[in-house]
Amino acid sequence: MTWNRIVFSLVLAAGLLLAPCRPAQLAAKETCLSQGWPQDKSDLKPDPALTFGTLENGLRYVIMPNHEPKGRVSLQLNIQSGSVQERDEQRGVAHYLEHMMFNGTTHYQPGAMVEYFQSIGMAFGPDSNAHTSYDETVYQLMLPNSEEQTVSKGLQLLVDYAGGALLLPKEVDKERGVILAEKRERDSASRRVYKKGIEQAFAGTLLAQRDVIGTEEVLKKADAALLRQYYERWYRPDNMILVAVGDAEPAALQKLISQQFSQLKAKTASPACIELGKVAEQGLEAFYQHEPDLGHTAVSIASVWNAEPEMFTQAAALRRLKEYAATMLLDNRLQRIVNSKDSPLTSASFSSYKMLPQFGITSLRVQTDAGKWKTSLELLNSTLRQALTAGFPEEEMKRVRSKLLSMLKEQVQAAASRKSDDIAAVLISDLNSQEVVLSPAQELELYGPMVEKLTAAELSEVFRSLWHERRLVKVSGTAELLSDKNGTPEAQILAAWQAAEAAELKPWEQEQAVDFPYLPPPAPEAKVAQHTAYEKIGAERYVFSNGLILNLKKTDFEPNEVQAVVVFGKGSLVQPKPGLNVLAQFFIPESGVGKLDQEQLNTALAPYSSKVNFSIDENSFQFRGKGLSSETELLFQLLHTRLHDPAFRADAFERVRRQAEQFYAQAQSSVEGAMEFKGESFLAGGNLRYGLAPWDMVKTLTLADLEGWLRPAFKDEPLEISVVGDFDKEQVLRLVSKYFGEERKGGQQGADEKIIFPSGKKLAEKVVTATNKALVAVAWPTDDFWNITRTRRLNVLAAVLNDRLRKQIREELGAAYSPYVYNQSSEVDPGYGVLRSVVMAEPGQADRLAAKLKQAGADLAAGKVTDEELKRALEPSLTSIRDRIRTNDYWLDNVLIGSLQHPERLEWPLTIQSDFAAVKAEELSALAAKYLQPDKAAEVLFLPEKK
Structure with missing residues (x-):
């Protein structure tokens, strides 16, 4: 629950970041690579459940025992470099390289890796994945069991990622289409607004120039040699942290890690420091971005500054706690404004955080209608000025104090149910932020007394310290501002802001405290x-x-x-x-x-x-x-x-x-x-x-x-x-x-409706959009939900088709980033279900891909599901089921809810594992022949049309 992590979650919820960045890192004098552990330079002690170690080659590792999901182990390899480590001619290479790890390594020829891990019960995506951000690349494995052979194989793969990528020229060329497809698929109005915001706020720095996905120019000509330059420079054991969390003995994991990773060696000299540049720290600037596809108008005021790295000590922890509490105070005010009568706002958020070690940004952002941008800007201005001038009263502090204490106590109570992969991700986030990793109990012990002592006066002062001299005022989205007698759009925004600054400031009106519960229990009680x-x-x-x-x-x-x-x-x-x-x-x-x-x-x-x-x-x-x-x-x-x-x-x-x-x-x-x-x-x-x-x-x-x-x-x-x-x-x-003792006499009845699937029909329409991508779907009618044996097998059949499309559409053609297939059987409409395949595509390829999807279904209907295909589809499902049945959500949603009307639900837990395990390839072939015939398919194509 470290405050920095919480702030990042708020920022992500506001749609401002793609992935969290490293807020602070202390560089050793002789290298720009981080060394040692945050606790080495702190008066705080880490979670005693953690085992820390460093190999002779500089690779660091952290191990933590954890028992949820039962019997599984999460392995995550953190490369402490991302897009800001790229040179100009490498823009996009860090992310490209992440993709290439799945296309051939020392122990896995191209195409073999995913299939092997599927065969032992790992799903591509949920259990084997990776991500790249500005300053980190993380590879994630969620192993299906904690047996020594499985863990050893998982570590071997991470060693391959760390130093054994083949980077075959043929595979680099094949993956190019996938990368470009991902770039296209991720394009959206909100993404364009985010990207432009980063470029404007951090102008003059590498952060503004290093969009993680890269530039199309570099992506289209990147070759194996360019990728290898980055790989050998930054993928080095002294720039990595391995995290292992799960249901295994730490000593056994420590032994395996040493055996596997000690062989790694750096292939180049330690890289020189990256000069990221400096942001301007003074002045008032306006920015305007017309983006009608956003659907709303966003108005924001931000402050950007150059930051200094810091050690995570008790004093730093107290300061971050105060900053987070101050953030909560203003955010509470914003939500009250949004929810007030006749408010021009439809949502609002406030955040303050670090972007990389060098930069900080504080941002107040609201969402409104196009015609209300000026009113919203005035409201934003007055809300900020009220907090800066008058601060916050103690009455508002009570709510924040009680919520913080509640969060800390809840963490302790729920500690035993944390999932291993979630813990591993938090460990990497904390370590990349140079924060000492604390247990929930330690956080309560540390922060609890601090929270009790917080005062509104000191939080008011901390809030003021979050606002630096440079101010950025931005209007983006649906508001269409044209240059006129009042000047450019930017001039109009500045004029509106300055008018708001000059307006009379009314004091904030404090809301009265309220109590809950207020309803008396009904009478009489039920028996x-x-x-x-x-x-x-x-x-x-x-x-x-x-x-x-x-x-x-x-x-x-x-x-x-x-x-x-x-x-x-x-x-x-x-x-x-x-x-x-x-x-x-x-x-x-x-x-x-x-x-x-x-x-x-x-x-x-x-x-x-x-x-x-x-x-x-x-x-x-x-x-x-x-x-x-x-x-x-x-x-x-x-x-x-x-x-x-x-x-x-x-x-x-x-x-x-x-x-x-x-x-x-x-x-x-x-x-x-x-x-x-x-x-x-x-x-x-x-x-x-x-x-x-x-x-x-x-x-x-x-x-x-x-x-x-x-x-x-x-x-x-x-x-x-x-x-x-x-x-x-x-x-x-x-x-x-x-x-709940009252009598109830209702009894709603739904009308019987016959759903007719549009077999053989096609829906093709244009969508007016600035985003150049198409959606292609091919679907087949299946059946309703209540024959559970059939439904389970339809789900496995969908997994088989999904795997075929992954190989055909993504790996062989490079035409899409993430084709997906799923079956959805109705619990309400008799006989109705749909198995669909979907891809996001380059518009000119839409018809071709629709034909490919339809043909894939036809091939499955006319041919046979092989035992190998069944195993690759079924084993990850069995792993998922073992995890799923050990959750409260499963017992609520899949068993108890609706069990009076459908008592068969109460039998499903007894058969779910054995029934899935008994699925035969010939059963799936029979279902494919029944449901996936070409004449039953329906096509859906949505193509972009420029405004």
Whole structure:
């Protein structure tokens, strides 16, 4: 939970970064490569569960035992270099090189690596992946078991990455198309705004010039020699950290690491320091970027500065804590403004963080409509000035203090359920940031007393220190500013900012504290009328006197945590007007509850971990809650209040409608969005329950429509409650009886609809967009969900076709970055299911690729699935299943929810592993012959058209 890591998560959520960068690194005098460990220069001690080591060749490693997922080990190799280490003629090479590791190494000829790891139970992508950012390249393996041979093979592959890449010229040329396809696939309005923002804010530095994906000029002519130059310069043992986390003995891992990695040697002299340049630190600058595909207008004010590396000591930890707390203070204000009546804003965020060791940026960003950019800029200005001049009162500090303490305590309670790959990623992030890695208990011990002592006055001063002399004011997106008598767009922005600066500043109005819960429990309490134990799966069902159903499954997968889901009604199946389900899922959380709006509720719940979300399934409404076991009653109070005292606030509806309009505007300017708006309903014979309803329909919906649909369901529909996790059964029985004892007489019935798949038909349409890529999909009708043996095999068949397309489309043709295939069988519509294959393509290749997808299905239907193909598809599925059945989500979503109407769900856990393991190649061949015939296929093509 280090504060730097949390800030980065907020920045990512705001869409400002592609990947976290190294905020601070102390370079040794004789080299620019980091050496040693952060704790070597700190008064803080690292997590005692960690084993640190350094080999003679300089490679560092960290080992940590962890037992989730059970029996698996995460190995991650961190190369401490990325795109900023590239020379001008190498722009894009770091990322290109990452791709080439999968195309041939010392122990794996081209094409062999992925297939080997699939055969032992690892999926390409989820279990074997990599990423490149500005200053790091990380290779990730999630091994299917912790056996010595498996771990040794995994380490051998990482050694190959570290020094055994073949970089065959033929393979470099083949991968070029994949790289260019990825560049094309990742292009979007938000990506262009981000890239331009980096170029503007960090002008004059390498950061502004080193986009990770690289330049098309370099990518089109990069050869094996160019890649090898970078490889031998930066892939060296003294520039690497190996992280191993999992269900294995540290001593055994340490021995294997030494055996495998000691052979590595640096192939070149230590590289010279990279001069990144300096950002300007003074002045007021305006930037404008017209990007109508963004769907909204973004307005921001930022401060950029040159930073100095620092050691992570207690003093530094306290300072970062204060900075993060100050960030929370302003962010709370922003959310209150967004949620206020008649606010011009639809979202807002505040962040302050380091980009590489040398640069810092503080940014206040809001989202609005095109015609409200000036009003939003004025509001942004006044909010910032209020905080800078008057600071924050102690009343606002109480919420931040309680939330920070809650987060720290929740981390400790949930420590045993952390996943090994997540821990490994955090370790790399902390070490690259030169932060001492602390356990959740250490963080509570360190930060807890600090949080208790924080004052509003010192946080106000820290907040001021985050704003440096250089100010950048930016307007981007849908607002179209033209040069006129008022000057250029930039001049207009500066004039609006200066006018806002000169305006009279009103004081911030403090909101009154609120309490929760406020509803009395209903009377009378319900009594248990019937109890059934399902001993084979360790679950129970209670039927109460009022008809309520309670399903229980006690687990130890996530110690000290509990999940509860209240299911009722028929969901999307009975929506009276298309699009209501879209608005409702955003509206209910935004509107708060009867006596508290959403911000008041957030304030009241700040000291707690419990949270409740609302969702609409294809055949039900759901309130899903999660929290610490110690908060079980609070969790049920939240569920009770959400259900019994829903709010239908007009201002919240207007805000959600504007958010939806902006979302639709952005989505309608992309081929991916077109698939949601038109492609999904096309594959469902025009039924608008599939995909997203058109905006022309959604914009006509009213608050009365929404309330008329939801309120009766909330009030009258019978309830099924499922609880899974580390709970006290008697307490749960008492709480369900206490809070859900009312009689309910509802009984929504969905209309029977026959879905007609468009076999043999084609949907081809143009999408007006500035993004030059096409979406190509070929789909076949399968069947509904309820023959579980068939559904399981259809999923494996999809995996087989997915693997064929990976080889044919990506590896052989280099025509797409990530073709994918999946089967989706309906739980509502009898006989309806779709198996689809999808690729993002260069527009001129769309028809050709559609033919390839269709032919791949035809070949599978006419031929046979080989035993080798089955193994490569099935083994990763079996690994995933072993992990999945040890999660609370599996028992809720796949077993308990809906088990009254479909009691067969309670049998599925008994057969899932054995049934999948029993899949035969001939069964898949028979399914392919039945479902993947060419005359049954439907095609969907969305092509870009310039504005």
